Amino acid sequence: MNTSATDSTATDKNRRPGMRDILCLAIGLAIATLGLLNSMPAIPGLPRVGPFGYEFMHPVMLGLAACAAVARSGLAWNRPVRSPALRVLVAVLDAALVGALLYTLADYYQTMMQLKSGLFFFDPRHAWIALAGVGLLLAICYRVWGLALTLVAGTALLYFYTGQYWPGLFNMVPVDWVEGTAESLWYNSSNGVLGSLLGIVINTILPFILLGALLEGTGAGGSMIRISLHAFRYARGGPAHAAILSSGLFGSVSGSAVANVVGTGVITIPMIRQRGFSPAFSGGIEATASSGGQIMPPIMGAAALVMADFTGISYLTIIVAAAVPALLYYGSLFIAVIFEARRLGIEAEPEVSELDPALMPTRQDWINLIMVVVPLTVVVVSLLVGFSPAGSGIMALASLVPLSLVLNPAIRKAPWQLVLALGRGGNSFATLLIAVAIVGIVVAVLSSTGLPIKFAQLISASASGSLFMSLLLAMFAALVLGMGMPTLPAYLTIILIMGPAMLRLGLEPLVAHMFVFYFGVASAITPPIAVAAFAAASISKASPLKTSVEATRIGLVIFILPFAFAFYPELLLVAEAGGSDRIIDLLSILLRLVLTIVLITTALAGFDKRALSRLNSAIRLALAVAMLVTWPWLHWPAFALGLALIVSHYLTPVKKEALA
Structure with missing residues (x-):
């Protein structure tokens, strides 16, 4: 690869x-x-x-x-x-x-x-x-x-x-x-190649690329991994939970799924395997967590910054809109690890290697967390007081440099590490800029030919006016177009081609862009060309294709959430999404989504408190789908049946359970 x-x-x-x-x-x-x-x-x-x-x-x-x-x-x-x-x-x-x-x-x-x-x-x-x-x-x-x-x-x-x-x-x-x-x-x-798209990346994204490079160069990235491993050392999932937390936090800043897999996976994946998980699962959980970092506020990688320019919606609004779906996604990953650990009979006892003094957080690691919290806080506060996204990123950089010199003795002894980190950040940005320039070719062709409008008409005709079928076609097209590409160029290519079709469906621009953005992220773990899963497989020594299939199973919720907020835009919390402003509507879909995640995760794992039969798994999947339908006369009975099924599973002894 x-x-x-x-x-x-x-x-x-x-x-x-x-x-x-x-x-x-x-x-x-x-x-x-x-x-x-x-x-x-x-x-x-x-x-x-x-x-x-x-x-x-x-x-x-x-x-x-x-x-x-x-x-x-x-x-x-x-x-x-x-x-x-x-x-x-x-x-x-x-x-x-x-x-x-x-x-x-x-x-x-x-x-x-x-x-x-x-x-x-x-x-x-x-x-x-x-x-x-x-x-x-x-x-x-x-x-x-x-x-x-x-x-x-x-x-x-x-x-x-x-x-x-x-x-x-x-x-x-x-x-x-x-x-x-x-x-x-x-x-x-x-x-074209040197058009406004290149300008958006140059003027907006560079400070955040440099921020991620400095966080890694100052040791804050390594500290997050060690603290995460320490926090979950006695949990069933242990290092798998740590991989989700550390990769999600750092992936939000780095903006690159593959870079995040390589950076954190070299530590977490071998330890996940040692805890008793299969090589494919070990690589899959790292790939899903690293890819999802790009949908996690407050930074959300580079694509969210471009989305703000494309839609004319403030970056702060996009951060707020992304919060609930991102938390649901990472919650589903934690749940997937819990049930996989139960299925494999993994107990909450750390391996000897997980207690290695070299991996135990030191006092300096806890201090280094300040270098993570403060810059991210500065980004949010700067946006609130009126700075542009780029200005907010530079303010965060301006806070991180003196903080690292004051708080980290290693940086005081070798301040040139900051210079080296800036150089690495500049090189990372260079490779991103090459990709965006190439996407500029696609922009030029689409603008000259009017193909997106024709494509939108084709989707509308093929779906016969059905919003669900239109979204389903858009999903498949987005996954195909995003194959093998990093998230930003994948998102740009997809939205340029699919954007008019999305808007024709009656979706608000924010919802349409978020829908496409999610599948741009999901393409990194979707077979047959799953760049994040393949990178993880090279570390876990598992089959790349098997790892991508496992990553898709673990991260299936990322394919469901875009449909959820397309039909229930109140999940995005902001008025720009066009959803209901009633709190009862938000609580309704949140309650059903949480139970949906539990049912889907257990059904795909084939295990809850104990092993599930194929019939039980099929019923759980059917109820999960029914709970997301917009008709109350269907989703509330499905919710009640799903809840009853789980309760009966936990209350019924093994020998008397009919479906297990």
Whole structure:
């Protein structure tokens, strides 16, 4: 599996730094510094450098990102090169490729400035430069992100030039070679590779990427893992519960499911196996917890920040809307571990390895928690007092740096660790920016062809006016489109194609975006290409496909929740969702959802207090589905039957239970 280059450093920590590492650090620091200067909020009494114009900022940041990606992974050679002559040749080839891309970016700046100054016409030279820039970025994307994202963008590009030959729904008028290529793909301030989507990521997301990198660099991430392991050491699930808590908290900040699996899973997954869980379950629970971090407030990874810009809804409102579904999802993971532990007969006794002094939290670990709580609090408070999301992220960074120097002696002795963390954060952002630039190709094609509108009409016709069937079709389309992609580009690709269809269903924009966002997250654990589950399988030594199937079983609630808040938007708590403002309606669906989660989890595990028969499991699943139907005459009797079934299961002795 080709995972993101953002995760490659997990295996390189003990390697002696080379020239390429130093170059990556320098580029990462340049990205971090320029990005922070650009996003710095206006604070009375302090000078403000940015924001810079998009004509300058977009090509410079994308150029730096490309340099970092090539320097980090090596574009021209996938294996270590031992021959000095070949090393020189590879370096020259990489430099030539990056140099060519930088030339196309420099031409973007010059052309956009000319466009602003007056009358301007594109010529074939601009079309060839645009096509060369897109091709070079696709090559870099393949090396950094693998085949899935590259294939999606490549297919979109192929369709852009051959759409007039496609049948039916996909048929379109031919594009003008010069205008279509130059303006749609490259020289455009709204769409295309260097358009507004790239600007959203540069202006909004960078501070939060750097915040996650600093939390890890200051030791706060490791402290969360040790404290979580200590807190659950006498629970049945033990390290499995710890993995859910630590991965959920840290995944919210890091925004990358795969990076979170690699970062926390190397500690938690072996310990989950030692507690007695199967390798596939061990990897699956880590994958589900790490993926779900992106739906957990208050940070929610990068996609929620983009959602705020797309919808025009405040980031703080999105945080509030995400709270209840996220808590229900993580509650379902804890319940899944409890019943799996019961099924396997695992007792609440820690393994010797779990009591290893090296894994026991020290006084410093508890102090380091302050470095987690304070920045997250600063983010929320800054949003409440009126700062932008980017400004709130920078305020959190500004609080974390002095806190780490005051509270952590290791940072005081080696303050350059903060610089190294910023460099790593800049490199992580670079790989994300490459992905978003590639999604810009898809944006350009969709904007030029009007395909999303046609797709919306097709879904409406196929579903025959049924909201449920329309949502079901949208779910399958979202999972397919998100296969193999990280969450942010998956969410962007899905919402661009499915967004008009969602709005045609009568959903509020916030509900439609949250629906798509959830399935963008879910695609990381959904077979056959489940990037988070595959990353976990590489640590647990289980079959990747079996791990993804297990992760889907454990995290099934993430597939149910979007339908729940689509039909019951009051779950999102905010007026923008368009739900009922009566507290009784919220309590009604919450009560039914909690029992639904218990019934589904026990049915899929085949175990509650004791083993369940297939008939009992089937009945539980049927009642769980019935409880979510909007008709009161059906969901309340189903609720009563479900509750009675559980009570009778616990009260009936084993030998007299009819269905067990």
